[in-house]
Amino acid sequence: MATIIEMPKLSDTMTTGTVVTWHKKAGDAVTNGDIIAEIETDKATMELENFDDGILLELFAQEGDEVEIGKPLAVVGKEGEEIPSVDQSNSPENNEPKQNSTVVEDNHSHDADSPKTSRLIDETTSENGSLNIRILVSPLARKIAKDQKIDLSTILGSGPNGRIVRKDLLGSETPQITSYVKATNTDSTKEDQKKPISKMRSVIARRLLESKTTIPHFYLQKEVDARPLRLARESINRKLAHMGEPSGDSVFKVSINDLVLKACAAAISQVPEINSSWQEDHILIHGEISLAFGVAVEDGLVTPVIRNADHMSLLEVSNTAKALIAKARTKKITPEEMTGSTFTVTNLGMYDLDFFSGIINPPNAAILSVGAAKKKAVVSEDGSVVAGERMILGLSCDHRLVDGAVGATFLQSLGQAIECPASLLV
Numbered sequence: 001m002a003t004i005i006e007m008p009k010l011s012d013t014m015t016t017g018t019v020v021t022w023h024k025k026a027g028d029a030v031t032n033g034d035i036i037a038e039i040e041t042d043k044a045t046m047e048l049e050n051f052d053d054g055i056l057l058e059l060f061a062q063e064g065d066e067v068e069i070g071k072p073l074a075v076v077g078k079e080g081e082e083i084p085s086v087d088q089s090n091s092p093e094n095n096e097p098k099q100n101s102t103v104v105e106d107n108h109s110h111d112a113d114s115p116k117t118s119r120l121i122d123e124t125t126s127e128n129g130s131l132n133i134r135i136l137v138s139p140l141a142r143k144i145a146k147d148q149k150i151d152l153s154t155i156l157g158s159g160p161n162g163r164i165v166r167k168d169l170l171g172s173e174t175p176q177i178t179s180y181v182k183a184t185n186t187d188s189t190k191e192d193q194k195k196p197i198s199k200m201r202s203v204i205a206r207r208l209l210e211s212k213t214t215i216p217h218f219y220l221q222k223e224v225d226a227r228p229l230r231l232a233r234e235s236i237n238r239k240l241a242h243m244g245e246p247s248g249d250s251v252f253k254v255s256i257n258d259l260v261l262k263a264c265a266a267a268i269s270q271v272p273e274i275n276s277s278w279q280e281d282h283i284l285i286h287g288e289i290s291l292a293f294g295v296a297v298e299d300g301l302v303t304p305v306i307r308n309a310d311h312m313s314l315l316e317v318s319n320t321a322k323a324l325i326a327k328a329r330t331k332k333i334t335p336e337e338m339t340g341s342t343f344t345v346t347n348l349g350m351y352d353l354d355f356f357s358g359i360i361n362p363p364n365a366a367i368l369s370v371g372a373a374k375k376k377a378v379v380s381e382d383g384s385v386v387a388g389e390r391m392i393l394g395l396s397c398d399h400r401l402v403d404g405a406v407g408a409t410f411l412q413s414l415g416q417a418i419e420c421p422a423s424l425l426v
Contacts, residue, residue, distance in 0.1 A: 002077030002084055003052045007039070009069045014042050016068050018199070019061045020143050028056045030076060037073070040140060042199035052076045057083050063143065137164040144169050167298075200300040211360050216399040219357050222411040225419045226373035226391035229259055232421035236314075257293065257347050258318040260370055262424045263417035264345055265289050265309040265317070271410040275342045276401050277363035283401060292341030292361060293321065295328040302328045303361060305341045314424055349373065355392040365401040368414075369394035391418075 007017050020038040024030055030050050037048040060072045067073060072086040135152050137145070141164050145152050150169060157164035197205075233254055240252045268275045268289050277284045289310040292303040304324035309317055327333035344361040349372040358367040371392045378388035393414065397407045417423055 002057060002075050002081050003054075004072050004084065004086060005036075005048070005050065005074045005076065007067045007069050007071050007073055008048075014069065014199075016066045016199075017041050018066045019063055019073070020140055021063055022059060024056050026056055026058050030054060030056050038140075040199065042203045048073070050076060055079045055081075057081065060086065064147070135164065138166065141166050141169055198299045200297075204300050207362065208359050211362055215360050215362065217360060217396050218399050218404070218407075220395045220397065220404070220407045220411055221355065222393050222395075222415055223390050224393060224415040225388065227389040228419050229256060229391075229421055230373060230389065233259060252315055252318060254314065254318045255321075256349065256373070257345070257370070258314065258321055259421060259424065260347065260368075260418070261291055261293060261306065261309065261321065261345055262312075262314050262317050263414055263421070264291060264343065264368060265312075266417045266424060267410055267414035268343060269310050270413045271406060273406045274366050274397075274402060274410045276365045277342070278365075278398065278400050286342040288342065290340055290342045292338075292344040292364070294344070294346040295325050297328055297331075302333065302338055303341065303344060304328055304333060304337055305339065307340065344368070345370065349391070355394060357394050358396050360396055360398055364398075366395055366397045366407065366410075369396065393418075 018040040020040050022037050024034065024036045030036060031053045032051050034050045035047045036050045036056065039046050039048050054076045055078065057075045057077050059074050061067050061074075075083055075086070077083075136157065137152055142152075144150070144166060145155075145164075148169070152164060155164050155168055158168055233256060236254050240254070243252075272285055275286045275289055277286065288308055290305050290307045291309045292305045295302050295304060304321075304327070306312070306317060306320050306324070312320065324333065324337060327337065341361065341364060344358070344364050344367040346358045346367060347370040348356060349370055352372050354374065355371045356369050358369040360367050371394070373389050373391040375387065375389055377385050378390065380386050393411060395407050395411055
């Protein structure tokens with residue numbers, strides 16, 4: 001009996017997927033485990049895996065088509081077998097996928113941060129003696145190149161092993177997608193560029209617009225002494241280095257953000273009202289403290305979640321955060337690892353930013369914004385001016401859930417934990 005392969009649902013925010021590339025065509029023999037297509041979701045580009053042996057009888061979607069969850073993509077069966085009747089309409093549905101297929105992460109489709117290298121190619125000789133060259137290119141970049149008629153042999157890739165990725169083609173595709181506007185009173189002309197909106201960016205835009213238009217934000221800020229936090233981190237990492245490899249390399253290394261996350265878990269335990277969500281007919285105060293934190297990825301931001309952070313040691317928080325960051329940046333993170341947060345931390349201190357106010361991550365009641373630690377003159381308790389290190393914490397609160405006094409109490413408790421980091425090790 002023929003098997004219908006449908007568009008799977010891969011996250012709670014996904015409603016459609018886009019067929020980037022078909023690796024098989026109608027009439028091809030397929031076996032269990034074959035990768036038959038590349039699918040772009042709102043989170044990543046994934047590989048569609050087949051689980052049946054047979055013939056790919058028909059493809060119901062073309063490359064570039066956007067397909068609703070649960071709608072048919074292809075059918076696998078015996079050669080000559082009648083193709084079953086399917087509903088190919090693309091009207092919105094919330095059907096869970098029933099197909100005998102799965103999606104596997106494309107670990108090479110992201111834009112790596114590695115420096116540009118020479119493009120890696122495989123060279124083979126065909127029967128007629130000519131040279132065949134296979135260029136390493138991500139599925140999305142291949143689709144862009146095909147649509148814009150870009151010669152990939154002229155592109156230097158910046159991805160792993162010289163793989164060509166989407167950002168490598170942005171300059172090349174400009175002549176096809178750009179509207180030109182002549183600049184006046186300048187020696188050269190500038191070109192406006194139309195950048196396609198990715199699924200991830202679309203989801204981010206929708207959620208942030210919903211947050212700012214439906215949640216009554218108010219903002220608090222507190223300046224804290226950052227020196228104890230820095231000294232604690234340096235001391236902890238020196239200790240960990242001695243516990244690490246014989247070479248002195250540490251198995252573990254704690255970051256400032258790890259310490260802030262641990263401090264947040266401690267402060268939330270003191271002020272549980274900050275760990276709440278607005279429901280239609282009640283306020284839900286969460287028993288579990290699950291901390292989301294922002295991770296910048298290509299074309300957007302994801303918020304992995306550390307569950308039960310208040311029951312973790314500092315090293316457990318640090319290791320969990322590092323594992324989630326690695327998954328996020330290689331697009332291996334699962335939807336379950338990005339849902340269920342009760343409080344969010346966003347840190348831009350690494351960009352030397354003094355202060356900012358984050359937008360609340362629904363359904364959280366608040367989000368903490370962490371700025372950079374800066375050296376500055378401060379007034380000591382005896383009234384003298386001394387050199388100090390200060391860091392500004394910002395708290396954006398949902399006023400339906402959190403009053404000013406509650407937010408201030410939380411920041412006070414958080415500041416005490418940051419200024420006395422030894423308390424985080426107890």
